[in-house]
Every structure is written in C-alpha cells, then in structure tokens.
Amino acid sequence: MPSVFQVVRRTALVPALLAGLSVASVSAQEKKAEMSVKPAPQPAKKQEKLVTLDQAEVDADFQYQGEYMGYAAKTFGQARQKLGVQVIARGNNAFDVVVLEGGLPGDGWDQETRLKFPATLEDGQLVVYAGEQTLTVADNAVTVTNSEGRSLGQLRKLARYSPTMHRSAPSNALILFDGKLNDLWKNMKVTEDGLLEEGCETVDLFQDFHLHLEFMLPYKPEGVGQDRGNSGVYLQRRYEVQVLDTFGELGMPNFCGGIYKLHSPDQNMCLPPLTWQTYDIDFRAARFDEEGNKTENMKIRVVHNGVVIHDSIEVESKTGAGRQETPEPMPILLQDHANPVRYRNIWLVEGDPFETPVEDAPAASQLADTEQDPAATATPYGTHYGNGYSGNTYSSGYEYRTPYHNYGYTPGAYWFSPSYVDMPPWPYYGF
Numbered sequence: 001m002p003s004v005f006q007v008v009r010r011t012a013l014v015p016a017l018l019a020g021l022s023v024a025s026v027s028a029q030e031k032k033a034e035m036s037v038k039p040a041p042q043p044a045k046k047q048e049k050l051v052t053l054d055q056a057e058v059d060a061d062f063q064y065q066g067e068y069m070g071y072a073a074k075t076f077g078q079a080r081q082k083l084g085v086q087v088i089a090r091g092n093n094a095f096d097v098v099v100l101e102g103g104l105p106g107d108g109w110d111q112e113t114r115l116k117f118p119a120t121l122e123d124g125q126l127v128v129y130a131g132e133q134t135l136t137v138a139d140n141a142v143t144v145t146n147s148e149g150r151s152l153g154q155l156r157k158l159a160r161y162s163p164t165m166h167r168s169a170p171s172n173a174l175i176l177f178d179g180k181l182n183d184l185w186k187n188m189k190v191t192e193d194g195l196l197e198e199g200c201e202t203v204d205l206f207q208d209f210h211l212h213l214e215f216m217l218p219y220k221p222e223g224v225g226q227d228r229g230n231s232g233v234y235l236q237r238r239y240e241v242q243v244l245d246t247f248g249e250l251g252m253p254n255f256c257g258g259i260y261k262l263h264s265p266d267q268n269m270c271l272p273p274l275t276w277q278t279y280d281i282d283f284r285a286a287r288f289d290e291e292g293n294k295t296e297n298m299k300i301r302v303v304h305n306g307v308v309i310h311d312s313i314e315v316e317s318k319t320g321a322g323r324q325e326t327p328e329p330m331p332i333l334l335q336d337h338a339n340p341v342r343y344r345n346i347w348l349v350e351g352d353p354f355e356t357p358v359e360d361a362p363a364a365s366q367l368a369d370t371e372q373d374p375a376a377t378a379t380p381y382g383t384h385y386g387n388g389y390s391g392n393t394y395s396s397g398y399e400y401r402t403p404y405h406n407y408g409y410t411p412g413a414y415w416f417s418p419s420y421v422d423m424p425p426w427p428y429y430g431f
Contacts (some may be wrong), residue, residue, distance in 0.1 A: 072153025091222035093121040169347035199336030205329035230337035236330035265309035282353035
C-alpha cells in the first residue's frame with residue numbers, strides 16, 4: 001500500500017503534467033498559427049498610363065500611328081485615286097484607322113468622305129475590312145487588296161511638318177521665347193534642351209497682335225477626350241485656342257485648333273503626337289466705347305500647320321474659363337492642364353494684323369530643323385515617270401529624294417517607286 005506521501009505526490013503530479021501538456025499544446029498551436037498566418041496582401045500598384053515626350057520611351061504601337069498617303073482603286077480594274085489614311089494608337093494594341101478619300105486633311109481630303117474602323121494589332125499588322133477593300137497596315141505602308149487578294153494599291157507612311165516651322169521673326173517682333181530663360185514670363189520653366197513648359201503667362205499685356213508659336217504634344221495613347229495632351233493658348237487670358245492631341249478626329253470646338261467651345265476649326269490639322277506643330281494667329285481685340293460697352297467682337301485668324309482653320313472670324317464672347325471681356329489689354333497664357341506640352345520659337349508683332357499684315361514666313365524647306373525633319377536634307381530630283389509630273393513640279397509641290405529615316409525603311413513614293421518620295425503642297429518625309 002502506498003504511503004500517504006506517495007499518493008499525495010502522484011496526485012500532485014497529474015495537474016502538473018496536464019498543465020505542462022496544456023502549455024506545450026498551446027505553445028505548439030501558437031507556433032502552428034504563426035506559421036499559417038499569411039502576410040497582409042499589399043495593394044496592387046496602379047498601372048501607370050504611358051505619357052511621354054521622348055521617342056525613346058514610346059511603346060510598340062507608336063510605329064504604326066501616323067499618316068499614310070498614296071493611290072488605290074475601289075475595285076480591281078478601276079483607276080486608282082488618291083487616298084489618305086490616319087492611324088491612331090489607343091493603347092494596348094488597339095487602334096482607330098481613318099480612311100479619307102482624296103488625301104489627308106489640308107492636302108486633298110474632300111472633307112466629306114471619312115470612314116473610321118477599330119483595329120487590333122495581331123502578328124505585327126493591322127487589318128481593316130472596308131467594303132470590298134481590305135487594308136493591311138504593316139512595314140510603314142498600307143496595302144489595299146480586294147476580297148480575292150488582288151492588289152488595289154499601296155499607301156506609304158509619311159510625316160508632315162508645317163511650312164511655318166522655324167519661322168523667322170521680323171525685325172519689329174518681340175521675341176517671347178528663343179530657348180532660354182528670360183524675364184518676359186511669369187512661372188517660366190525651361191527644360192535642359194531649351195523648351196518652354198506649359199503653365200506660364202506673359203508679363204506684358206497685349207491688345208492687337210500677330211503671334212507665332214510652335215508646340216509638341218505628348219504621346220499618350222490611352223488618353224481620352226480632354227485628357228490627351230491638353231494645354232491651350234489663352235489670348236488676353238480671355239480666348240482659348242485649344243491645344244490637344246486630337247489627331248485623326250473630326251474638328252470640334254473643344255479639339256485642337258478650336259476656339260474653345262465656340263468655334264470648330266474648318267478642318268482638323270492636328271498632326272500625330274511628338275510632331276512639332278505651329279500656330280500663326282492674327283488677333284484683334286474686342287472694341288469698347290467710352291462707357292465700356294462692347295461695340296465690336298474680337299476678330300481672329302488662325303493658321304494651323306500652314307492651313308487656315310479660322311479665316312478672320314468674329315468671336316462673340318470669352319471662352320470657357322477665360323477672363324471677362326473688358327477694354328483693358330491682358331497677357332497671353334500657355335495653359336497647364338496636367339499634361340506635359342512643350343513650346344518653342346514664340347514671337348509677337350504688336351498692332352492690328354488685319355490692317356498691317358505681318359510679313360510672310362520664309363519657305364519651310366530653307367528653315368527645316370535637320371535633327372527633327374529629315375526633309376531638310378532632301379534635294380530636288382528631276383522628272384518622275386508618269387502621273388503628270390513635269391520637271392520638279394507636281395501641282396504646287398516638289399519631288400524629293402530623302403535620306404533613310406527611322407524604322408529601317410528606305411523612303412518610297414506612295415504607290416510604286418522605292419527610290420522617291422512625292423512631296424505634295426507642303427513638306428513631307430518618308431519612313
């Protein structure tokens with residue numbers, strides 16, 4: 001028979017052992033729980049939409065975007081007619097393909113016949129079915145075929161630059177910006193490569209004037225509507241001439257070249273993003289009597305990339321967020337609308353340009369920027385075989401032999417010759 005001591009001892013061990021087991025069990029469970037706990041999920045990083053002013057940062061879609069022109073027949077055996085195509089990148093291999101009969105805006109388009117097709121990049125090409133025609137965009141060309149695969153023509157990718165690009169200021173002009181910081185602007189920011197950023201306004205106040213400026217829109221393929229390279233030239237801080245990437249769209253009052261929300265441009269002359277563009281603006285301020293009553297509306301003429309888009313029209317009121325109309329002169333503002341837009345070569349001649357027009361710009365071919373515009377090194381070439389050429393001329397344009405440029409493609413004429421580029425009414429260069 002066990003002693004009282006032994007019984008007590010064994011009885012005391014039970015809770016101690018149970019306690020030990022319990023502690024050990026809890027400890028094991030805690031360790032197991034610790035091992036099974038997953039770290040809290042981190043919020044997914046928001047995918048940044050591409051927006052850039054640097055061609056070195058563009059996506060693969062960029063090489064398809066642009067303008068194409070050439071000759072194609074509607075059906076096999078018919079005469080080929082001039083045709084323009086604009087390809088607009090929408091991001092993530094999505095595009096819009098716009099087909100224009102007669103040529104590109106400002107160079108032959110009849111301003112009526114316009115067909116727009118969505119397209120998706122597959123196997124390095126865009127394919128669009130337009131009635132009896134099939135358009136295939138690849139290798140810097142648009143190949144047009146019928147349903148049987150027979151050739152109806154071909155269009156070549158071309159780039160245009162404005163004939164008033166690098167326009168020289170006359171002797172009586174005020175040079176507002178020539179690539180360097182100055183004391184003529186408020187909130188002025190200049191990039192390392194000598195370009196003026198959006199978001200500044202002139203120190204001086206202006207009444208009547210002629211204004212020349214050049215601007216570049218960013219590549220922002222997923223941008224929609226007003227969030228696609230938005231800025232604006234506010235004349236007297238009252239009237240906005242819209243600056244926006246609306247390449248390939250119809251002209252609208254709130255699109256590029258529009259007198260914001262009031263007047264559409266006669267046609268949309270917006271070039272593809274990352275292309276330098278020009279505005280040449282004649283501005284005559286509204287007139288007021290001694291009591292401050294308006295007696296005449298503001299008058300404006302706007303030339304966008306060498307084409308008149310507002311021809312001496314009257315503007316009946318301020319635009320959008322513009323300041324109220326008064327007799328006092330006001331500054332010029334380059335709007336900051338949360339998009340990177342760059343400006344250069346800005347100058348102004350004071351005085352009523354409708355009474356005393358400013359001297360014409362020198363020919364673009366003499367002023368082209370050789371780093372930006374390969375056509376600067378083009379040289380006139382003689383008679384082209386066929387299609388109405390005589391000497392160096394075709395209509396008011398010229399034929400040029402141009403240097404190898406971009407994308408590894410030797411420039412070619414729109415429709416057949418691989419050695420030449422047709423130069424219609426203003427400068428082009430080939431890809």
